[in-house]
Amino acid sequence: MTVLYGADAGAFSIRARPTARLKTASLVSVGVLALCTDPTRPDFETRILGQLGDPKDEFTFNADLTLGQFTVGYGAHYIGPMFTTAYANLYPINGNPAQNVDVNDIRRYPDVVYHNVRASVQLGSDTTNRKGMEWFVGIDNLGNRKPPLGTTATGAGSAIYEVIGRSFFTGVRATF
Known part of the structure:
Protein backbone atom coordinates (compact mmCIF):
# COMPACT_ATOMS: atom_id res chain seq x y z
CA MET A 1 0.00 0.00 0.00
CA THR A 2 1.45 3.35 -1.00
CA VAL A 3 -0.34 6.63 -0.44
CA LEU A 4 1.03 10.00 -1.56
CA TYR A 5 -0.02 13.09 0.34
CA GLY A 6 0.96 16.48 -0.96
CA ALA A 7 0.21 20.16 -0.93
CA ASP A 8 1.55 23.06 -2.95
CA ALA A 9 1.32 26.75 -2.05
CA GLY A 10 3.35 28.79 -4.48
CA ALA A 11 7.05 28.34 -3.69
CA PHE A 12 6.24 26.04 -0.75
CA SER A 13 5.38 22.36 -1.15
CA ILE A 14 5.37 19.31 1.07
CA ARG A 15 5.13 15.65 0.12
CA ALA A 16 4.78 12.55 2.28
CA ARG A 17 4.68 8.95 1.15
CA PRO A 18 3.99 6.34 3.85
CA THR A 19 4.10 2.73 2.70
CA ALA A 20 3.24 -0.41 4.59
CA ARG A 21 3.68 -4.10 3.98
CA LEU A 22 0.84 -5.78 5.80
CA LYS A 23 0.74 -9.55 5.93
CA THR A 24 -1.79 -12.19 6.77
CA ALA A 25 -1.61 -14.07 10.05
CA SER A 26 -0.45 -17.35 8.58
CA LEU A 27 0.17 -19.28 5.41
CA VAL A 28 -1.98 -22.31 4.72
CA SER A 29 -0.33 -24.44 2.08
CA VAL A 30 -2.44 -25.70 -0.80
CA GLY A 31 -1.27 -28.17 -3.42
CA VAL A 32 2.48 -28.45 -3.93
CA LEU A 33 3.81 -25.13 -2.64
CA ALA A 34 7.46 -24.86 -1.65
CA LEU A 35 6.45 -24.45 2.01
CA CYS A 36 4.08 -27.41 1.98
CA THR A 37 5.38 -30.31 4.06
CA ASP A 38 2.60 -32.71 3.06
CA PRO A 39 0.60 -31.92 -0.12
CA THR A 40 -2.00 -34.53 0.82
CA ARG A 41 -2.98 -32.39 3.83
CA PRO A 42 -3.95 -28.94 2.51
CA ASP A 43 -5.05 -27.85 5.99
CA PHE A 44 -1.50 -28.33 7.33
CA GLU A 45 -0.28 -24.89 8.39
CA THR A 46 3.30 -23.71 7.91
CA ARG A 47 3.79 -20.51 9.89
CA ILE A 48 6.49 -18.18 8.59
CA LEU A 49 4.96 -14.84 9.54
CA GLY A 50 7.03 -13.24 12.27
CA GLN A 51 10.12 -15.34 11.60
CA LEU A 52 13.43 -13.73 10.64
CA GLY A 53 13.08 -11.94 7.31
CA ASP A 54 9.28 -11.94 7.40
CA PRO A 55 8.14 -9.43 10.04
CA LYS A 56 4.50 -9.01 10.89
CA ASP A 57 4.83 -5.23 10.58
CA GLU A 58 7.11 -3.20 8.34
CA PHE A 59 6.57 0.45 7.45
CA THR A 60 8.40 3.05 5.38
CA PHE A 61 7.75 6.79 5.63
CA ASN A 62 9.26 9.49 3.42
CA ALA A 63 8.52 13.22 3.52
CA ASP A 64 10.01 16.13 1.59
CA LEU A 65 9.63 19.84 2.24
CA THR A 66 10.42 22.13 -0.70
CA LEU A 67 10.91 25.88 -0.36
CA GLY A 68 11.79 27.42 -3.70
CA GLN A 69 14.97 25.73 -4.91
CA PHE A 70 15.71 23.99 -1.60
CA THR A 71 14.36 20.60 -0.51
CA VAL A 72 14.89 18.78 2.78
CA GLY A 73 13.70 15.26 3.33
CA TYR A 74 13.29 12.68 6.04
CA GLY A 75 12.76 8.95 5.79
CA ALA A 76 12.06 6.25 8.34
CA HIS A 77 11.98 2.46 7.94
CA TYR A 78 10.39 0.41 10.75
CA ILE A 79 10.92 -3.35 10.98
CA GLY A 80 8.84 -5.07 13.64
CA PRO A 81 10.07 -7.77 16.03
CA MET A 82 10.67 -11.29 14.65
CA PHE A 83 11.21 -14.71 16.21
CA THR A 84 14.79 -15.91 16.68
CA THR A 85 13.71 -19.46 15.79
CA ALA A 86 10.87 -21.25 14.03
CA TYR A 87 7.35 -20.44 15.22
CA ALA A 88 6.68 -24.15 15.87
CA VAL A 113 13.85 1.93 13.06
CA TYR A 114 16.25 3.41 10.52
CA HIS A 115 16.27 7.20 10.00
CA ASN A 116 17.50 8.91 6.82
CA VAL A 117 17.89 12.62 6.02
CA ARG A 118 18.66 14.42 2.79
CA ALA A 119 18.82 17.91 1.34
CA SER A 120 19.07 19.26 -2.18
CA VAL A 121 19.27 22.51 -4.05
CA GLN A 122 18.17 23.12 -7.64
CA LEU A 123 20.77 24.99 -9.67
CA GLY A 124 19.71 26.75 -12.86
CA SER A 125 16.03 25.95 -12.48
CA ASP A 126 12.93 27.35 -10.81
CA THR A 127 9.87 25.88 -9.11
CA THR A 128 7.93 25.53 -12.37
CA ASN A 129 10.80 24.19 -14.45
CA ARG A 130 12.96 21.56 -12.76
CA LYS A 131 15.34 21.27 -15.69
CA GLY A 132 18.92 22.00 -14.83
CA MET A 133 21.26 20.72 -12.12
CA GLU A 134 20.45 19.44 -8.66
CA TRP A 135 23.05 18.96 -5.95
CA PHE A 136 22.02 16.61 -3.16
CA VAL A 137 23.55 15.39 0.09
CA GLY A 138 22.27 13.02 2.77
CA ILE A 139 22.83 10.53 5.54
CA ASP A 140 21.33 7.04 5.60
CA ASN A 141 20.95 5.17 8.91
CA LEU A 142 21.48 8.38 10.85
CA GLY A 143 21.49 6.55 14.20
CA ASN A 144 24.19 4.11 13.01
CA ARG A 145 21.91 1.20 13.90
CA LYS A 146 23.64 -2.17 13.54
CA PRO A 147 21.83 -5.47 12.83
CA PRO A 148 20.36 -6.83 16.09
CA LEU A 149 21.64 -9.79 18.12
CA GLY A 150 24.81 -10.21 16.09
CA THR A 151 23.14 -11.03 12.77
CA THR A 152 25.20 -10.34 9.66
CA ALA A 153 22.36 -8.78 7.60
CA THR A 154 23.65 -10.66 4.56
CA GLY A 155 21.20 -13.53 4.12
CA ALA A 156 19.03 -16.26 5.62
CA GLY A 157 16.35 -13.71 6.49
CA SER A 158 18.65 -11.24 8.23
CA ALA A 159 19.16 -9.33 4.96
CA ILE A 160 16.06 -7.36 5.92
CA TYR A 161 18.34 -5.27 8.16
CA GLU A 162 20.83 -2.62 7.03
CA VAL A 163 24.24 -4.25 6.57
CA ILE A 164 26.16 -0.96 6.65
CA GLY A 165 25.93 1.45 9.54
CA ARG A 166 25.68 5.17 8.95
CA SER A 167 26.55 6.23 5.41
CA PHE A 168 26.90 9.61 3.74
CA PHE A 169 26.19 10.45 0.13
CA THR A 170 26.29 13.38 -2.23
CA GLY A 171 25.80 13.80 -5.93
CA VAL A 172 24.70 15.90 -8.84
CA ARG A 173 21.71 15.15 -11.03
CA ALA A 174 21.27 16.82 -14.41
CA THR A 175 17.83 17.09 -16.02
CA PHE A 176 17.50 18.17 -19.64
Whole structure:
Protein backbone atom coordinates (compact mmCIF):
# COMPACT_ATOMS: atom_id res chain seq x y z
CA MET A 1 0.00 0.00 0.00
CA THR A 2 1.45 3.35 -1.00
CA VAL A 3 -0.34 6.63 -0.44
CA LEU A 4 1.03 10.00 -1.56
CA TYR A 5 -0.02 13.09 0.34
CA GLY A 6 0.96 16.48 -0.96
CA ALA A 7 0.21 20.16 -0.93
CA ASP A 8 1.55 23.06 -2.95
CA ALA A 9 1.32 26.75 -2.05
CA GLY A 10 3.35 28.79 -4.48
CA ALA A 11 7.05 28.34 -3.69
CA PHE A 12 6.24 26.04 -0.75
CA SER A 13 5.38 22.36 -1.15
CA ILE A 14 5.37 19.31 1.07
CA ARG A 15 5.13 15.65 0.12
CA ALA A 16 4.78 12.55 2.28
CA ARG A 17 4.68 8.95 1.15
CA PRO A 18 3.99 6.34 3.85
CA THR A 19 4.10 2.73 2.70
CA ALA A 20 3.24 -0.41 4.59
CA ARG A 21 3.68 -4.10 3.98
CA LEU A 22 0.84 -5.78 5.80
CA LYS A 23 0.74 -9.55 5.93
CA THR A 24 -1.79 -12.19 6.77
CA ALA A 25 -1.61 -14.07 10.05
CA SER A 26 -0.45 -17.35 8.58
CA LEU A 27 0.17 -19.28 5.41
CA VAL A 28 -1.98 -22.31 4.72
CA SER A 29 -0.33 -24.44 2.08
CA VAL A 30 -2.44 -25.70 -0.80
CA GLY A 31 -1.27 -28.17 -3.42
CA VAL A 32 2.48 -28.45 -3.93
CA LEU A 33 3.81 -25.13 -2.64
CA ALA A 34 7.46 -24.86 -1.65
CA LEU A 35 6.45 -24.45 2.01
CA CYS A 36 4.08 -27.41 1.98
CA THR A 37 5.38 -30.31 4.06
CA ASP A 38 2.60 -32.71 3.06
CA PRO A 39 0.60 -31.92 -0.12
CA THR A 40 -2.00 -34.53 0.82
CA ARG A 41 -2.98 -32.39 3.83
CA PRO A 42 -3.95 -28.94 2.51
CA ASP A 43 -5.05 -27.85 5.99
CA PHE A 44 -1.50 -28.33 7.33
CA GLU A 45 -0.28 -24.89 8.39
CA THR A 46 3.30 -23.71 7.91
CA ARG A 47 3.79 -20.51 9.89
CA ILE A 48 6.49 -18.18 8.59
CA LEU A 49 4.96 -14.84 9.54
CA GLY A 50 7.03 -13.24 12.27
CA GLN A 51 10.12 -15.34 11.60
CA LEU A 52 13.43 -13.73 10.64
CA GLY A 53 13.08 -11.94 7.31
CA ASP A 54 9.28 -11.94 7.40
CA PRO A 55 8.14 -9.43 10.04
CA LYS A 56 4.50 -9.01 10.89
CA ASP A 57 4.83 -5.23 10.58
CA GLU A 58 7.11 -3.20 8.34
CA PHE A 59 6.57 0.45 7.45
CA THR A 60 8.40 3.05 5.38
CA PHE A 61 7.75 6.79 5.63
CA ASN A 62 9.26 9.49 3.42
CA ALA A 63 8.52 13.22 3.52
CA ASP A 64 10.01 16.13 1.59
CA LEU A 65 9.63 19.84 2.24
CA THR A 66 10.42 22.13 -0.70
CA LEU A 67 10.91 25.88 -0.36
CA GLY A 68 11.79 27.42 -3.70
CA GLN A 69 14.97 25.73 -4.91
CA PHE A 70 15.71 23.99 -1.60
CA THR A 71 14.36 20.60 -0.51
CA VAL A 72 14.89 18.78 2.78
CA GLY A 73 13.70 15.26 3.33
CA TYR A 74 13.29 12.68 6.04
CA GLY A 75 12.76 8.95 5.79
CA ALA A 76 12.06 6.25 8.34
CA HIS A 77 11.98 2.46 7.94
CA TYR A 78 10.39 0.41 10.75
CA ILE A 79 10.92 -3.35 10.98
CA GLY A 80 8.84 -5.07 13.64
CA PRO A 81 10.07 -7.77 16.03
CA MET A 82 10.67 -11.29 14.65
CA PHE A 83 11.21 -14.71 16.21
CA THR A 84 14.79 -15.91 16.68
CA THR A 85 13.71 -19.46 15.79
CA ALA A 86 10.87 -21.25 14.03
CA TYR A 87 7.35 -20.44 15.22
CA ALA A 88 6.68 -24.15 15.87
CA ASN A 89 9.57 -24.26 18.36
CA LEU A 90 7.82 -21.75 20.62
CA TYR A 91 4.09 -22.21 20.06
CA PRO A 92 1.68 -25.09 19.38
CA ILE A 93 0.60 -25.47 15.76
CA ASN A 94 -1.42 -28.10 13.84
CA GLY A 95 -2.49 -29.72 17.10
CA ASN A 96 1.13 -30.37 18.10
CA PRO A 97 2.75 -28.88 21.19
CA ALA A 98 5.64 -26.43 20.95
CA GLN A 99 8.69 -28.38 19.74
CA ASN A 100 11.51 -26.70 21.68
CA VAL A 101 10.48 -23.77 23.91
CA ASP A 102 13.94 -23.36 25.43
CA VAL A 103 15.83 -23.32 22.12
CA ASN A 104 16.95 -19.68 22.69
CA ASP A 105 17.10 -17.41 25.71
CA ILE A 106 15.95 -14.49 23.55
CA ARG A 107 12.72 -15.28 21.70
CA ARG A 108 12.50 -12.25 19.41
CA TYR A 109 14.72 -9.88 17.51
CA PRO A 110 13.85 -6.34 18.66
CA ASP A 111 12.03 -3.90 16.44
CA VAL A 112 14.30 -1.56 14.50
CA VAL A 113 13.85 1.93 13.06
CA TYR A 114 16.25 3.41 10.52
CA HIS A 115 16.27 7.20 10.00
CA ASN A 116 17.50 8.91 6.82
CA VAL A 117 17.89 12.62 6.02
CA ARG A 118 18.66 14.42 2.79
CA ALA A 119 18.82 17.91 1.34
CA SER A 120 19.07 19.26 -2.18
CA VAL A 121 19.27 22.51 -4.05
CA GLN A 122 18.17 23.12 -7.64
CA LEU A 123 20.77 24.99 -9.67
CA GLY A 124 19.71 26.75 -12.86
CA SER A 125 16.03 25.95 -12.48
CA ASP A 126 12.93 27.35 -10.81
CA THR A 127 9.87 25.88 -9.11
CA THR A 128 7.93 25.53 -12.37
CA ASN A 129 10.80 24.19 -14.45
CA ARG A 130 12.96 21.56 -12.76
CA LYS A 131 15.34 21.27 -15.69
CA GLY A 132 18.92 22.00 -14.83
CA MET A 133 21.26 20.72 -12.12
CA GLU A 134 20.45 19.44 -8.66
CA TRP A 135 23.05 18.96 -5.95
CA PHE A 136 22.02 16.61 -3.16
CA VAL A 137 23.55 15.39 0.09
CA GLY A 138 22.27 13.02 2.77
CA ILE A 139 22.83 10.53 5.54
CA ASP A 140 21.33 7.04 5.60
CA ASN A 141 20.95 5.17 8.91
CA LEU A 142 21.48 8.38 10.85
CA GLY A 143 21.49 6.55 14.20
CA ASN A 144 24.19 4.11 13.01
CA ARG A 145 21.91 1.20 13.90
CA LYS A 146 23.64 -2.17 13.54
CA PRO A 147 21.83 -5.47 12.83
CA PRO A 148 20.36 -6.83 16.09
CA LEU A 149 21.64 -9.79 18.12
CA GLY A 150 24.81 -10.21 16.09
CA THR A 151 23.14 -11.03 12.77
CA THR A 152 25.20 -10.34 9.66
CA ALA A 153 22.36 -8.78 7.60
CA THR A 154 23.65 -10.66 4.56
CA GLY A 155 21.20 -13.53 4.12
CA ALA A 156 19.03 -16.26 5.62
CA GLY A 157 16.35 -13.71 6.49
CA SER A 158 18.65 -11.24 8.23
CA ALA A 159 19.16 -9.33 4.96
CA ILE A 160 16.06 -7.36 5.92
CA TYR A 161 18.34 -5.27 8.16
CA GLU A 162 20.83 -2.62 7.03
CA VAL A 163 24.24 -4.25 6.57
CA ILE A 164 26.16 -0.96 6.65
CA GLY A 165 25.93 1.45 9.54
CA ARG A 166 25.68 5.17 8.95
CA SER A 167 26.55 6.23 5.41
CA PHE A 168 26.90 9.61 3.74
CA PHE A 169 26.19 10.45 0.13
CA THR A 170 26.29 13.38 -2.23
CA GLY A 171 25.80 13.80 -5.93
CA VAL A 172 24.70 15.90 -8.84
CA ARG A 173 21.71 15.15 -11.03
CA ALA A 174 21.27 16.82 -14.41
CA THR A 175 17.83 17.09 -16.02
CA PHE A 176 17.50 18.17 -19.64
